[in-house]
Amino acid sequence: MSSRAAQPALKAPVSANGKRGGNGKARHQEQDIEVGLDGLVGHAGYAVRRFQIWIFQDFIRTLAAVDIKPTQYSVLTVIGANPGLSQMAVAKRLGIERARLVHLLDSLEDRKLVRRVQSRTDRRSHALHLTARGQASLRQFKLLAAEHERHVAEKIGAENREHLLRILAAFT
Amino acid sequence: MSSRAAQPALKAPVSANGKRGGNGKARHQEQDIEVGLDGLVGHAGYAVRRFQIWIFQDFIRTLAAVDIKPTQYSVLTVIGANPGLSQMAVAKRLGIERARLVHLLDSLEDRKLVRRVQSRTDRRSHALHLTARGQASLRQFKLLAAEHERHVAEKIGAENREHLLRILAAFT
DNA sequence: CAACAATTGTTGTCGTCAACAACAATATTT
């Protein structure tokens, strides 16, 4: 029953470089004609991927002056809200590999934003804290992140953004 | 006005490995206590990233038997809907680097799902087509992708999924 | 028409990132 429904249904909007007009002049400007996406429209994953790329790019652009990327921001935020956490706890909470968190913290520690304090209750683990500079910086980062969030609201609409946050609340 | 709201507000739920009970027995099972996310809740990017990871993992899992990943699926879908497209056109439409598309097509061509046909109107470019096997396979992939989409609907709710698709329609 | 510029596919490099595996130091369990 699925023998010939798939392919012939959408042959119309193609003809991207199959010749069609007579004048060969507008040739290489017309391949931005609509290219059918067929099944991709209606796939949540595709839309979400594109949206996520846009969001990250805007975040990076908006926080470019302070050179903070989304993952770094999430790490700083979690440590700021829960000082003393171990690396394992932070990694688990944010869904990062603990191996990856090592490098993230190396960088943040080099920039004097975070300190690894030897935990006295478990000499294997480090208690993570923001430095004074880290706390002050994080406040500034949050202002810029809020500006980024306004960009999102402008892009998709404020109430759409609210709705989206409610829909995805289970994933935070 | 954001001088001291950030850090002291959420010190309560921490104590991950700060000792708290007397019995040292449940120690390393209790660090999955709530860890405050503070500012991260309310950031669209964070929720979208987590959601996107979940979606991709489910897609990969659901299509594991046929060994097709999201990007491969999108390439096959676009070629299937628009046979004869050039690599540039596909790359532009999907937002992939044309350098990256080369490897994707190499793999799909090795699996006899896609053919690069020399275009006669422009001897630089290739006209992309699904093979007969590619068309048959794509029909099967679409069935599995629909099953994945049902997983998404189960996860966030069918009408929430519809709403989300409408909100993000501008990004497809 | 001839020189120049642009496009297409390809190859390669670089940096980011997730997923593992292995390891030493330390904690927990038996």
Next chain:
DNA sequence: AAATATTGTTGTTGACGACAACAATTGTTG
């Protein structure tokens, strides 16, 4: 005390995006 598990660390692998360079071909312009 011996066996087992956890934490932080290092290293490897593969997927991925961003670039740069290149040959072949096409388009443009004087």
